[in-house]
Amino acid sequence: MKSFISAIIIILVTAGNAAAQRGHNALGIRLTTDGGGVSFKSFVNRQFAIETQLNLGGLRYLEGHSVTATGLIEYHLPLPYPQFRIVFGGGCHFGIWTGREDPDDPDGFIFGLDGIGGIEYIFPKSPWSVSGDWKPSLNYIQVVEPFQHGMFGVAVRYYFGSNRVKPVNNPRS
Secondary structure (H helix, E strand, C coil), rough: HHHHHHHHHHHHHHHHHHHHHCCEEEEEEEECCCCCCCCEECCCCEEEEEEEEEEEEEECCCEEEEEEEEEEEEEECCCCCCCCCEEEEEEEEEEEECCCCCCCCCCEEEEEEEEEEEEEEEHHHCEEEEEEECCCEEEEEEECCCCCCCCCCCCCCCCCCCCCCCCCCCCCC
C-alpha cells in the first residue's frame, strides 16, 4: 500500500511539474461528502485545463475505503461575468478500494472513467477560487459498477504563477 501511494505521488508531482511549465496553475483541497483530497490544475490555454487529484474516499457514510488518483481534461466555458466559469470534462481514475460489505465485490485495484461538471468562482484581485462539482465515475476493473466515492465536491484553490488568475473573457463583451 505504501509503494502504491508513493507511485501515485510521483506520478502527480511529475505531471504537475510538466504542466507547470505551460500555463496558470492552481493547488487546492477538494472536500467531498465522504472524504477529500488534493487537486492540481494547470491551464493549457485560457479555456482548457488538465486537473489531477489524489482522493481518499469512504471515510464517512459509503461502503469501503478508497485511495484514487484521477486525471481530468476540463473545458472552462466563458460567462457574462468573468469571475464565474462553468467547468465540464472527463478523464479516468485508478486506485484501491477495500473493506467492501458484499463478499461478491472483491477488494483491490480499480480503474474507471470519470466525468465532471461544475462552477468555479474566482475572487476578484485575489489568487483564490472556490468551486462546486459533480464527478460521476464508473469502475471497469474489478466489477463494472458506479464508483460513488467523491461524487460531489467543493474545492478551494490557490492560483500561482506570474499572472495569478485570469478569468476567461466573454467573447461577446
